[in-house]
Amino acid sequence: MANSPISRSDVLEKEYDAATTTMIRGLVILLASLILFWLLRVFNLIPLSNLFLLTSIAGAVVMIVAGRRMYVARSTTAIPVECPYCGGATEFVAAPSVDWTCEHCSRRVYYENGKIAPVRTVTCPSCGAEHKVSVKAPTYTCDRCNRTLRLSDGDQSVKIASEPSDLLRNYDVILTQAGRTPDEVAMALQDILVCNLRDARARMEDVPLTVVRNVPEIKANSIRMKLRELGATAVIRPTADETESPRAI
Incomplete structure (x- = not known):
């Protein structure tokens, strides 16, 4: 391998x-x-x-x-490779020829014959959400409704493989403390919340702050880790259960 x-x-x-x-x-x-x-x-x-x-x-x-x-x-040589799903560039020390995981969206990028496998757009038959999926992926979990979709190889048909379960719940990301670098955290929130820097700083003063709501766990953890790398404290909490304590995974 x-x-x-x-x-x-x-x-x-x-x-x-x-x-x-x-x-x-x-x-x-x-x-x-x-x-x-x-x-x-x-x-x-x-x-x-x-x-x-x-x-x-x-x-x-x-x-x-x-x-x-x-x-x-x-000074390490950097070879940027664009993710076919989110467009974010992950830098490698050598051009990759096998599967890797995007640093931005945490999705697996599949390779075929040393090149990135083609990507197609599929539509969830349950909620209608569109997703970019590799042609090599046999299944995909809908980002909106968390249903597992079975993807057919020979055509563009998509079938629901399973209903959403408690293991595939959506989550909120909650900022509880700005940490040691509030300016950098504010700039990150500016991108996440799609607001100007002044608004981001103002919102940071009213913690706990819900940064995003109702997103898949993998995306929630990605945002939480991004804030954590900047020195902030953030937790994730299941969206559907308002009474459950936040999880600091």
């Missing part, structure tokens, strides 16, 4: 995590060495203090190496 393509964001996350850990270690070595160097100088232990001067230099070098690792990671 072919390996999944590596996205640039995966590389950055891995390299940044490793570099951050290394930088913290270097900082600890640097600070501890400088403190010991100063104390030994106070007690006139000059020869021994010189040893900790060297270790402080070593700590600084470790931090520089970690910083360079971050810089090199940012």
Whole structure:
């Protein structure tokens, strides 16, 4: 089985995590060495203090190496590939030739003979919602009514494979705290709520704020994760059950 393509964001996350850990270690070595160097100088232990001067230099070098690792990671080659469903571009370190998951809509992008498989538009026979679906997908869950649709290969017919269940409920995304970067959260809300920046900031002052309502769980989690990456706190709650406590998945 072919390996999944590596996205640039995966590389950055891995390299940044490793570099951050290394930088913290270097900082600890640097600070501890400088403190010991100063104390030994106070007690006139000059020869021994010189040893900790060297270790402080070593700590600084470790931090520089970690910083360079971050810089090199940012210079990683990026090959953007557009999602056939949402149009968002996911960046890879090499051109993908096998299936991958879109970072924007969290849907699976199928490949056929090394290229993105054709996409067709199907209409849910129950609610009438239209969806872009890969020709390789045997089934698809309607984003509006959560019914599983069975897709025929030979024609454009679509049949309902199953009725919606409690496992496929729609959810609300609720912002409970703006976090450490309220300006960035406000800019994200500007896109999600389709409003200007001033309105987004005003709405943030009245938390808990329902950001989106009645969306599939996969989309709700995608929005929640986007807000979480900006330092905000957000939860999801089943739309149909107003009494149920929010879930911080």
